[in-house]
Amino acid sequence: MTRYELPAVVVEHRQRATNQYELILHAPPIAERAMPGQFVMLRPMRTHAPLWRRPYSILRANPDKGVFSVFYSVQSVFTELLSLKPIGSTVQTLGPLGSYFVPVRTAQRHILVAGGVGAPPLCFFASRLAPTLQAGEQLLILAGARRRDLLVGLDEFRALGAEVRIATDDGSHGYPGYVTDLLQHALEDPINSAVYACGPNRMLKVVARLCLAHGVPCQVSLDAPMPCGIGVCLGCAVKVAMPDGGVWYTRACIEGPVFRAEEVVWE
Amino acid sequence: MTPDLQVSLGKLHLRNPVMVAAGTFGYGLEYRDWVDLAQLGAVVTKSLTLTPRMGNPPPRVAETPAGMLNAVGLQNDGVDAFLLETLPRLRETGAIVIASVAGETVDEYVQVAAKLSRVEGIAALELNLSCPNQARGGMEFGLQPDLIAQVVATVRQTTDLPLIAKLSPNGGEITPFAQAAVEAGADILCLINTVLGVAVDAQARQFRLASKVGGLSGPAIKPIAQYHLWRVRQSLPDTPLIGVGGISSVEDAIEFLLLGAHAIQVGTANYVQPTLAMEIVDGLRNYLATHGFPSIEAIRGLVS
Numbered sequence: 121m122t123r124y125e126l127p128a129v130v131v132e133h134r135q136r137a138t139n140q141y142e143l144i145l146h147a148p149p150i151a152e153r154a155m156p157g158q159f160v161m162l163r164p165m166r167t168h169a170p171l172w173r174r175p176y177s178i179l180r181a182n183p184d185k186g187v188f189s190v191f192y193s194v195q196s197v198f199t200e201l202l203s204l205k206p207i208g209s210t211v212q213t214l215g216p217l218g219s220y221f222v223p224v225r226t227a228q229r230h231i232l233v234a235g236g237v238g239a240p241p242l243c244f245f246a247s248r249l250a251p252t253l254q255a256g257e258q259l260l261i262l263a264g265a266r267r268r269d270l271l272v273g274l275d276e277f278r279a280l281g282a283e284v285r286i287a288t289d290d291g292s293h294g295y296p297g298y299v300t301d302l303l304q305h306a307l308e309d310p311i312n313s314a315v316y317a318c319g320p321n322r323m324l325k326v327v328a329r330l331c332l333a334h335g336v337p338c339q340v341s342l343d344a345p346m347p348c349g350i351g352v353c354l355g356c357a358v359k360v361a362m363p364d365g366g367v368w369y370t371r372a373c374i375e376g377p378v379f380r381a382e383e384v385v386w387e
Numbered sequence: 388m389t390p391d392l393q394v395s396l397g398k399l400h401l402r403n404p405v406m407v408a409a410g411t412f413g414y415g416l417e418y419r420d421w422v423d424l425a426q427l428g429a430v431v432t433k434s435l436t437l438t439p440r441m442g443n444p445p446p447r448v449a450e451t452p453a454g455m456l457n458a459v460g461l462q463n464d465g466v467d468a469f470l471l472e473t474l475p476r477l478r479e480t481g482a483i484v485i486a487s488v489a490g491e492t493v494d495e496y497v498q499v500a501a502k503l504s505r506v507e508g509i510a511a512l513e514l515n516l517s518c519p520n521q522a523r524g525g526m527e528f529g530l531q532p533d534l535i536a537q538v539v540a541t542v543r544q545t546t547d548l549p550l551i552a553k554l555s556p557n558g559g560e561i562t563p564f565a566q567a568a569v570e571a572g573a574d575i576l577c578l579i580n581t582v583l584g585v586a587v588d589a590q591a592r593q594f595r596l597a598s599k600v601g602g603l604s605g606p607a608i609k610p611i612a613q614y615h616l617w618r619v620r621q622s623l624p625d626t627p628l629i630g631v632g633g634i635s636s637v638e639d640a641i642e643f644l645l646l647g648a649h650a651i652q653v654g655t656a657n658y659v660q661p662t663l664a665m666e667i668v669d670g671l672r673n674y675l676a677t678h679g680f681p682s683i684e685a686i687r688g689l690v691s
Contacts (some may be wrong), residue, residue, distance in 0.1 A: 125421050125661055163659060168453040168606040168635065173659055214661070345448050347455060348658035352413035354459045355448030369442055369462060 123217060123350070124149045127210035128160075131187055133203060137269060140193045141203065142179060143211075148186030150215045154178045156245035157318075157341055157378040160190065160215030161349035164201040174198055175346045175373070177241035177318070178216065179273075191240040191272060217349050219378045221245045224314035224337050229258040232282075233303055233327050235319020236265045239272035241341055242318055250280040260306060261285070264299025264319070268292040300326040307334045317341070328381035338381035344372040359385040390675035391682040392668070394428070396627035396649045397574045399511050399549040401428040401483060404644065404683050405668050408631050408654035409434055409487035409513060409553070410459070414473045415480070421661045425481030426668060428650055432469065434489035434515045437498050439465040449586045449595040454605030454633075455655060456584050458598035461489055461515075466499045470506055478508040485551070488542070489515040496538050497545050504546040512548050514538060516568070517555030517580035529555040529580070532567035543572035551629065553577040556608075561615045562622045569626050577629040577652070578619060579612045604655040609633030613646055620647035620688065635663070637670025647688040 128147035136142055150160065161173035176190035194203050205211055221241070223230065230249060232242045242261075250259055259282040265271045266289045277284050285302050286294030295302060300323060307313065307330055317327045318341035331338035344356035356372035360383050367385055370376070392403035406429040412418060415430040424430055442462025449456045463469075469486075477484055486503045490496040496514065503509050516538060517529035529535065539552055552568035554561050556579040565576050581602025586595040612632025620628060630643030631652035643651045653664045660666075671683065680686050 123420050166660070170450065171453060171455060171605055171655075171659060172450050212660075345446055345450075347448055347450070347655075350417055350661065352411065352417050353448065353457070353658050354442060354462050355445075355457065357442065357445045357447055357459075357462075359444075367441075369445070 121153065121216075122149075123215060125212070125214050126150075128213040130205045130207055130209050130211060132207065136191070136272070139195070140191070140272070142189045142191055143202065144187055144189040145211060145213065146187050147213055150213065151181045151186045151188045152183040154181040154188055154216040155220035156248050157220035157241045158216040158218050159241075159349070159377065160188075160213050160217065161346075162190070162202065163212040164198070164205050167201070170196075170198045170201075172347045173214065173349065175217075175349055177341070178244055179240035180244050180247060191237065193237070214349055218373055219376055221316050221339055221341075221378055223249055223252070226312065227314035227337070228256060228312045229260055229314075231260045231262060231303065231306055231313055231315045233299060233315060233317035233319065233323075234261065234263045234273065235299055235317075235323040236270055237272060238317070238319030238323075238341065239263060242316065243273040243276045245316060246277055246280050246282060250282065258283070258311075262287070262299050262302045262306065264288065264302070264323070266290065298326075299323065300330065303327060304330055307331070307336060315339070325386045328384065328386060331381055339378050340381050340384070341377045342372050342379060342384070343377070346373055349373045359387065361385055388681070390672055390680060392672060394649055394683050396629070397549060399575065399627075401650060403428045403668050403671065404648075404650035405640065405664050405671070406431055406485070406629065406650055406652045407657055407664050408652035409515060411654040411657045414469070415477050415482055415484070416473065418657075418661055419480065422665055424477075427482065427664055429483040429485045429510060430477070431485045431513055431652065432487050433463055434461050434487040435463055435466040435469050435499055435503070436461060436489050437466060437495045439463065439468070444597045446595060446597055449601065451584070451586055451603065451605075452607060454603050454607035456586055456596060456601030456603055457581070458596045458601035460598070466502050470502060474506065474508055483510045484508060485511045485513050487513045487515050487553075493538050493541050497541050500542045501545045504548055509548060511551055511575070512542070512546060513551040513553050513577060514542060514573075515553055515580070517553055517557075529564065530558040532563050535564055536567045536571040539568050539571035539573050549574045551575040551577050553580055555580050556611055556615055557583050561619055565619045565623055565626070569623060575627045575629060576619065576623070577631060578615050579608070579632045582608050582611060604633070606633045606635050609639060613642060616643060616648055617646045617691075620691070634667075635660075637667045637674065640667045640671065641674055641686070644683060644686055645688070645690040647691065649687065
């Protein structure tokens with residue numbers, strides 16, 4: 121798949137919550153090709169510190185308008201630089217990168233498990249999946265975060281007609297506890313399901329274990345430190361099981377970030 | 388008049404002095420979407436070992452002020468897979484290919500070098516005598532002049548290709564190591580490899596790399612690289628030098644040439660600006676034209 125390195129034009133910083141923004145960028149080649157689960161590497165300025173670009177999952181893409189967006193919260197020098205980019209200025213952008221979520225067409229119920237800032241790629245996935253569902257197919261969103269104000273994308277999910285169940289660690293909204301508790305409960309329903317998850321790696325590990333135990337196909341989007349995003353630095357190593365029975369380090373930026381749960385060697 | 392960008396490092400003739408550093412450009416093919424590899428001075432492959440290496444456990448990389456630490460541990464598919472699958476595709480691009488050779492023993496260096504010397508399409512060998520991310524070999528060789536001499540001399544007997552010794556800055560002054568490499572038969576020196584460092588996560592109260600120690604690269608090490616290049620230039624004025632360490636712009640590249648480098652390598656900057664090496668080629672041409680220099684040679688060593 122073709123990857124582009126281009127100056128994307130800032131269209132809008134749309135405030136989503138305190139300190140949280142959706143950055144809308146105009147870059148037609150990327151908007152046209154982006155698949156849910158894929159990401160871009162952004163570089164707001166040619167700085168030495170911060171040095172690395174940062175990976176951002178694509179939150180939505182509109183090929184007709186040539187725009188796509190990413191979600192960010194201002195919490196570092198990098199995100200502050202990003203937030204200061206004026207409308208009409210450009211952000212050097214590499215993308216679209218990586219693997220993507222693939223709908224399991226045999227499933228009757230699609231369960232999307234979103235942990236905190238892991239929600240954006242699942243918003244994108246849900247928006248592409250919902251219009252393709254057949255009669256009787258269900259879309260269930262399980263969204264979790266530490267606190268109520270850290271939940272992302274609930275309005276988007278609801279607008280798609282999905283059932284949304286919420287968990288917060290501090291009990292400030294929905295079920296008090298982990299989103300994986302909601303998943304465990306959901307998987308007790310014998311309906312034929314498939315799971316797609318993005319969130320902290322420790323959450324994904326639990327999601328993978330639950331799905332493997334229930335024989336439910338599961339795709340996870342993994343997080344890893346990512347200096348390059350194009351497969352050369354080998355920094356974003358993920359341990360995977362090889363067909364010959366051995367293990368190897370593969371790359372979250374090329375072979376991932378979306379992996380089948382059974383591929384990953386969970387440690 | 389268009390300035391002449393060609394450079395000769397002994398028997399190694401390059402269309403321009405801009406190379407990409409081992410381990411920062413994959414096998415080159417990963418960059419084809421953005422870079423015409425035939426326009427680069429040379430592509431240095433990631434280091435090749437006799438058998439596939441899985442590398443170190445993650446986290447393997449950490450961002451630091453104006454730099455990064457890595458402890459990837461020479462993950463690669465091994466020299467046989469490179470020769471069978473990668474080199475034929477790389478040759479189709481028209482790239483000048485320099486193979487980086489690594490090993491844990493003198494014999495491993497020699498076996499890898501021998502395999503690479505038996506095929507068409509390799510312009511030179513670069514001996515990685517300085518990788519900090521191996522339990523054995525690599526920098527262990529690079530910090531003992533007698534071991535450097537042994538590796539270089541033994542490989543020298545197995546190949547007619549130009550031999551580049553890539554040296555570590557982690558043993559203090561590089562000059563004794565440089566002299567040992569040249570006396571043992573190295574044609575060209577490449578300096579520097581990464582600088583040892585650690586990084587700590589204050590919140591998690593642990594090292595940020597699983598291997599604890601990594602190699603520092605990026606703009607932060609540019610003055611260190613330039614110091615060593617300048618010092619080695621003084622003691623070995625007749626040996627072609629390749630400068631590497633923190634080059635992030637055409638200005639940086641020019642600085643190394645002014646200090647006496649015959650060629651330069653772009654390293655960590657390839658991660659953040661995949662087109663940078665090409666920008667430097669164009670920028671060098673503009674610099675020479677703007678200042679009325681006919682060639683790269685005309686500016687080499689002007690700052691001494």
